Amino acid sequence: MAHHEHRPSETDAASTDLFEPPAWDERYSGEETVWSGKPNPQLVAEASRLRPGTALDVGCGEGGDVIWLARHGWRVTGADFSANGLARAARNAEAAGVADRTEWWQVDARTFAAEGRSYDLVTTHFLHPPGGGMVDVTRRLASAVAPGGHLLVVGHAPSEAFSHLAASRHNALFLAAELLPALPDDFEALVIEQRPRTVVRDGTTVEIEDSTLLARRVQ
């Protein structure tokens, strides 16, 4: 994610705090912008090929992807477990002139239930729940995809580039193929890739991989 501000190293306590809302609320409470505001590259690559409809972005943070989708004709619900993050995202959408195409939903992806809602695109970027929890989160998010709709799950692949993360967070990173067991029978996987990308971190160019799963729910 072009957005990440990577800290040089982490303690285990600071690391596990980031699995819960208070640490993210704290992070989003100041004046400083946390992410770049730019859309994530895999979202742009994949959603550009889709006909706009309704979309859900889980772990939307400051709303960069929500705003990009709204600008490209989607009606978007941004979801996050951080109330401060959602408030920021809503302010950013207002400033971008797309507030009328956006909604906000405070929800924890680890207990996500579609509750009758369905979307033409369900997307999530760089949500790394602990203990390999992304398989379960992917299964939950799949339940919110409308027939004929798409599920896009993107995260960081474990690598040396993330060796500064404490073990609990490094273990939460995943490969696209590891998510396949989460896809219900009526989904077909369209993309299961490790996509290389470079980011500049503290003035140094670092090679990373975006674990990218795109799947379609058959009609």
Ligand SMILES: C[S@@+](CC[C@H](N)C(=O)[O-])C[C@H]1O[C@@H](n2cnc3c(N)ncnc32)[C@H](O)[C@@H]1O
């Ligand atoms: C690394 S940031 C990514 C933000 C955004 N998707 C982006 O790519 O810029 C992760 C976001 O997911 C949210 N988050 C983390 N765990 C979550 C969970 N279990 N349920 C919902 N949101 C979560 C955090 O509050 C944060 O905004």
